[in-house]
Amino acid sequence: MKRFVFAFIAAFIFIFLWGWFYNSVLLKDVFAEAQSLFRPRGEIIGLFHWIIVGQAGLALSFVMIYASGFAGGGIAAGVRLGIMLEILAVSARCAIYATQPFPAKFLLLVSVGGFIEMIVTGLIVGAIYKPAVARTS
């Protein structure tokens, strides 16, 4: 349980920092191109707690899935899970692209960032969380 909590906290901190750096700094201009699809900056800051809750939920569900069936495989299994979950997220973005007028470039770059985020999250969770059996053997 202790390692579960550590893995969750580490994953959450990484997702938060990466999300801020990639989306707010690196992709700032790309987001500006699709400004009409986003809330005004002041409104986003007012709803910032939803981002925190969403990222915490993302980290928690990642660790829960990893602990449920992947934990024996270590870092490699964590990275594999991250890749699989990001492919699912990319497929959801395909549906978003069909329904919302996002530029293709925007969704492509967000997906690149998503792959990096989920692979590193898998690496962190795989390195920290060990199932009880693996720890005692």
Place this chain on the structure above:
Amino acid sequence: MDWKKFFIAFVAAFGFIFVFGFLWYGKLMHGAHSEVPALWRPEAEFGNHFSWLVFGHIVIAFFLTLLCSKFVPAGGPGPCAHLGILVALVYVGNDFITYAVQPITMKILCGWIVGNLIMFGVAGAIIGTIYKSSTPAASQIPNS
């Protein structure tokens, strides 16, 4: 891996996800989506991008089937529905973030969350019911 059962489970999951998506997001939530028309493509433009929607659903069904078959090798609707709901929670996290950055309403957010949980839970149960490995293996996902 039993590829025949994998394929049948994948097709069934795709069929369910596609029909559910049409009914839930396209019909049931149509009114809620109409409250923020600026966010969506016009009808004709959506038609031109429809293949992306189908492709997205195919990939979701394929990778959900792959996740279930790899990590719940014994199959069974309960453990696979459990895995499906955990996967849905990843999407729910993204829905919260979307709510913060895009001008969707609380009604849309709640509809997406409930839709994701039902869609992935039932799709997981369908996959688990159909896919059973030819070699008896113990499930790695604890039955919830």
